[in-house]
Amino acid sequence: MVPEDRSVFDLPYAQPVESLSYGKSSDQVIDFYQPKERNDSLIVLIHGGYWRPEYDRKHLAPLAEKLSENGWSVALIEYRRIIGNPDAAMGDVISAIGEVESKYKKLILIGHSAGGHLALLAANKLKLSAVIALAPVSDLLKAEELDLDEGAVADFLGAPASLRIDLDPMRQPIPSIPITLIHGSLDIRVPIGFSRNYVQRASSSDLKLIELEGVGHFELVDPRHETLRLICGELDGWN
DSSP, X not given: OOOOOOGGGGSOOOOOSEEEEOSSSTTOEEEEEOOSSXXXXXXXXXXXXXXXXXXXXXXXXXXXXXXXXXXXXXXEEOOXXXXXXXXXXXXXXXXXXXXXXXXXXXXXXXXXXXHHHHHHHHTTTSOOSEEXXXXXXXXXXXXXXXXXXXXXXXXXXXXXXXXXXXXXXXXXXXXXXXXXXXXXXXXXXXXXXXXXXXXXXXXXXXXXXXXXXTOOSGGGGOTTXXXXXXXXXXXXXXX
16 A cells, blocks of 8 residues: 655645634634735635544645745635534634635635535535535545544534434535535545545536546645646636
8 A cells, every 4th residue: 555645744834924813712713825916716725634623724824825826815714623513613614704705706615625525515505606625525424434534423423424414515415606526546534436426416517526546635735736736727717
């Protein structure tokens, strides 16, 4: 088996130009990364980590900085990750987006892994322009069955996945906006079948999957990887 590339966690932390609190918790914060010339579109970046408290937004800071260098305004959001309280995470994502939505004409969500799961759900609740989901946990029932990340779904939900279909993208309507899923064929954290199955549910031309051969889970948020070019290409097509 090819060793998993986790080197993105070793990249230097990229300081935001500004931070904003949207609640009383230290996890209810938004970090902003701005290009030299601000535009009318905002990327809301949602980190993963299987909704576990030990994984925060900082490992996505290098990607946020690189996207801003490519001309995009970026809001890297943090959200509460409380075992057994999924509504706190989902509510925080909605609240964080609500803090910024009035200041931009277009909002595009980019979510990785568990962040991709939250982005797909948020797209059914908010007025957004598009979503990019990077290796999203798009099927909670299947993730529970496979016991991904040693019980991550059970820890997140605090209940069987069958009781929270409202939080399962696979069992919710597919959002009626452009959605691109990007997934690596060597992903051992979230198998590529999750994205394949999600896309097979619909024939819409606004929903597509880009499969990356020989790529794992964490390369998708590594700004040194080819994924950055793919992300920017999708963004430019929607701008």
